[in-house]
Amino acid sequence: MTAPVRRGVRALTAWLCALSFFLPFAWMVLTSLHSEQDAATNPPGVGAALTLDGYREFFGASTGTSPWPPLINSVTASVTSTLLVLALALPAAYALSVRPVRKWRDVLFFFLSTKMLPAVAGLLPLYLIAQNTGMLDNIWLLVILYTSMNLPIAVWMMRSFLAEVPREVVEAAAIDGAGPATTLLRIVAPVAMPGIAATALISFIFSWNELLFARVLTGVVAGTAPVFLTGFVTSQGLFLAKVCAAAVCISLPVLVAGFAAQDKLVQGLSLGAVK
Amino acid sequence: MTASLTAEPPRTAPRGGPHRATRPTGSRPRGAWARRAPLLPALVFLIAVTQLPFVATLVISFMRWNALAPADRGFGGLANYRSALTDPTLRSSLLTTVVLTSAVVLTSLLLGLGLALLLDGGFPGRGIVRTLLIAPFLIVPAASALLWKHALYNASYGLVNGSLTWIWGLFGSDGAPQPDWMSSLPLVAVEVSLIWQWTPFMMLILLAGLQSRPPDIVEAAHVDGAGTWQVFRHLTFPHLRRYLELAALLGSIYVVQNFDAVFTLTSGGLGTANLPYTVYETFYRAHDYGQASAEGVLVVICSMAIATLALRTVSSLFREEAP
Numbered sequence: 001m002t003a004p005v006r007r008g009v010r011a012l013t014a015w016l017c018a019l020s021f022f023l024p025f026a027w028m029v030l031t032s033l034h035s036e037q038d039a040a041t042n043p044p045g046v047g048a049a050l051t052l053d054g055y056r057e058f059f060g061a062s063t064g065t066s067p068w069p070p071l072i073n074s075v076t077a078s079v080t081s082t083l084l085v086l087a088l089a090l091p092a093a094y095a096l097s098v099r100p101v102r103k104w105r106d107v108l109f110f111f112l113s114t115k116m117l118p119a120v121a122g123l124l125p126l127y128l129i130a131q132n133t134g135m136l137d138n139i140w141l142l143v144i145l146y147t148s149m150n151l152p153i154a155v156w157m158m159r160s161f162l163a164e165v166p167r168e169v170v171e172a173a174a175i176d177g178a179g180p181a182t183t184l185l186r187i188v189a190p191v192a193m194p195g196i197a198a199t200a201l202i203s204f205i206f207s208w209n210e211l212l213f214a215r216v217l218t219g220v221v222a223g224t225a226p227v228f229l230t231g232f233v234t235s236q237g238l239f240l241a242k243v244c245a246a247a248v249c250i251s252l253p254v255l256v257a258g259f260a261a262q263d264k265l266v267q268g269l270s271l272g273a274v275k
Numbered sequence: 276m277t278a279s280l281t282a283e284p285p286r287t288a289p290r291g292g293p294h295r296a297t298r299p300t301g302s303r304p305r306g307a308w309a310r311r312a313p314l315l316p317a318l319v320f321l322i323a324v325t326q327l328p329f330v331a332t333l334v335i336s337f338m339r340w341n342a343l344a345p346a347d348r349g350f351g352g353l354a355n356y357r358s359a360l361t362d363p364t365l366r367s368s369l370l371t372t373v374v375l376t377s378a379v380v381l382t383s384l385l386l387g388l389g390l391a392l393l394l395d396g397g398f399p400g401r402g403i404v405r406t407l408l409i410a411p412f413l414i415v416p417a418a419s420a421l422l423w424k425h426a427l428y429n430a431s432y433g434l435v436n437g438s439l440t441w442i443w444g445l446f447g448s449d450g451a452p453q454p455d456w457m458s459s460l461p462l463v464a465v466e467v468s469l470i471w472q473w474t475p476f477m478m479l480i481l482l483a484g485l486q487s488r489p490p491d492i493v494e495a496a497h498v499d500g501a502g503t504w505q506v507f508r509h510l511t512f513p514h515l516r517r518y519l520e521l522a523a524l525l526g527s528i529y530v531v532q533n534f535d536a537v538f539t540l541t542s543g544g545l546g547t548a549n550l551p552y553t554v555y556e557t558f559y560r561a562h563d564y565g566q567a568s569a570e571g572v573l574v575v576i577c578s579m580a581i582a583t584l585a586l587r588t589v590s591s592l593f594r595e596e597a598p
Contacts, residue, residue: 011398017390018407024471025410027434028422040432043441088320091313101310107318114325118532118578120551121571124558125331148324151317180313211417212534212551216559226417230539233421240425240432247418258413259406266479270521 032244039240054245067249069221070228073139074250077214077224078207081146085154085203086196088147093158094184098170108159111152119149123216130217137219145213150203156271157202161195162188194264201261202268205254225250329575335568342562355569365570367546368553369577372531375462375549379469380526384519386470387477392507394478395485405482412475420539423468430455461545465536473530477522484518485511524584531578550574 030046031039032055038048053061060066092111096104126145127136135141165188173187189196214224223231232246233239258265339351359365394405411419427434436453443451456464488511496506534551541547543556554574558567 007396007398010393010396011400014390014393014398014404015400017393018404021471021474022407022410024422024427024434025414027426028414031426039426042432042437043444044432044434044437088317092317095310095312095314099310101314102307107314111317111321114321116528116578117325117329118551118571118574120532120534120554121332121575122325122328123554124335124564124567124571125328127558128331128564129328144324148321151321155317180309184313205413209415209417209535211538212555215538216555226415226535229415229417229421233425240429243421243425247414247422251414251418254415255410255413258409262405262409262479265409266483269476269525270480270483271525 028244028247031241032248034241036238036241039244040238054241055249057242058245058249067225067228067246070223070225071250073142073218073222074208074225076139077142077146078204080143081150081207082200082203084143084147085150086200088151089154089158089199090189090196091184092155093162094180094188096155096159097163098165098183098188099180108156111155114148115152119212123212126213127216136217137222139218139222141217142210142214142222142224145217146207146210149210149213150206153206153268153271154199154203157199157268158192158195160271161192161198164195165191195267197261198264198267201257201264204257208254332568332571335564336572338565338568340564342564351565355565356573359566359569359573364548365550365553365573368548368550371462371547372549372577375466375469375533375547376527376530378466379473379530380523382466383470383473383526384477384523386474387479387481387522388515388519390474390478391481391485394482408478409475411471412473412479414472416472416535417539419472420468420536423464423471424457424540428456428464430457457541458545461541461547465540465547468540469530469533469536473526477526480522480525481515481518484515488514550577 033050033052034045034048035051035053038045039054041048057063058067095101096108101107130136130138130141169187169191170183173183178187209226210224211226211230214227215230218224218227229243229246229250232243336355337351337353338348339354340348390408394401394408414422425433430436430453433456435456436451439451439453440449443449493506493510496510501509532551533549534555537543537547537549537552538555543549543552548556550570551574554567554570557563557570
């Protein structure tokens, strides 16, 4: 094969793969725009009339159940825990890279090892503690748990980003009499800003997606969006269009953030190993 | 920083030496704590929230404790472990976890590698292709599971069977097979939905690995007459190895703990219950706190085996940037 032909075949294959991977996603969006009757036809009604009824149902048109409380819970849990993660991970990463403590490597691996401990193993005591302290069905419990869930990853990522801050800059700041806090906030943080953004993105996505803790530890008051979503499937009647509409709406924040920051996503997912 | 540059290394520094008496004697312990201070909030928080509950799990696992019989609570010895280990459900869920994790990680790794190789190089619309491929990873996992269960696998109106009807219809036949995917191939159904979600993850890491490969060496190899396969075998693959390991291990950490897909797609039925789901169910349905804890401890022991391996690999990845 000549080079142009080979390039053409390669481009075509890539496009075909991408489209087939995208097909379920496209189908979800299309189904969400169909009426319940058109969504449940066999063979599939690709060209059926479009309607926003599924989205109206998601917003509680006929049931009166508003999706806003769970969505607000999700925003509260994800955003607050992400801010907490950053507030805890940034100084920790500083103490592991810029001005490292002795045995910083062991500490770093301790952080990662907690991530290997399956969340489900601590579920029961957490449930019992929450029950006895009246924290069940309380969004702040999820904030605490999501912070601990994302903290190890965040420390790893931040450390690898802070390690890239040129030493001369830090030393110059120290000579000018800057304390650790000033150095961190004024000198190191601005240089490591892209890394901090990547950390925040990953932390937000993982918190937003979390289902197990939310499902076990919350109820009607503090239920998050994924819990709300799983409750959308009814045993009677057609529900496909509104489930798809709900899936689109609830995935929207992650989709927007992820598409907008694809490179940050890679950095974050690889714990900062890939720059 | 200045301290470590101007003073001798801590171990050899003379304690209260004549010249440095003012600084090191008074400030060394305080200096060490000043270094540790920024680390402490994160460390204390993490230990309190992740390690203490696990210690509690360990304690409860040796107790006789069922929520439905709260009066009969006490030390149960190894009874919970005995019933957990002899429980066929737990053993089959252990097997399911291994099969599910390895199938999902290996398949999505291979697919991700193929896609990354396709995307490594310019062609029209490469950015759009990458964006389209990332989409599955950016759907909330619970939403993705619902999408597969109801919109794709459903026997009477799912897209898969719908497409079969349509294709058969093209040839004028109305006898298209309409299998019930969720009940005939439950584990495969879960695996496919997870592979769909995790392939983009693998692809992103491997693509970043490919693009960090020094291009001039590959060019030189081509000039020297090396074929595509030879370049891949001797240059690309060795370079990519650590990225493959990283992708596989991070993928395993997440897939081993998967709950959303199993819970949503099959509710653990038909032999798809993995360890996290089984622990969840023992605790949520049966209210046997003692046994659920014992299962939790066993899950941790299994994960430790994987984790040790994972940590070793990750540490070899990060070693090169050691000071």
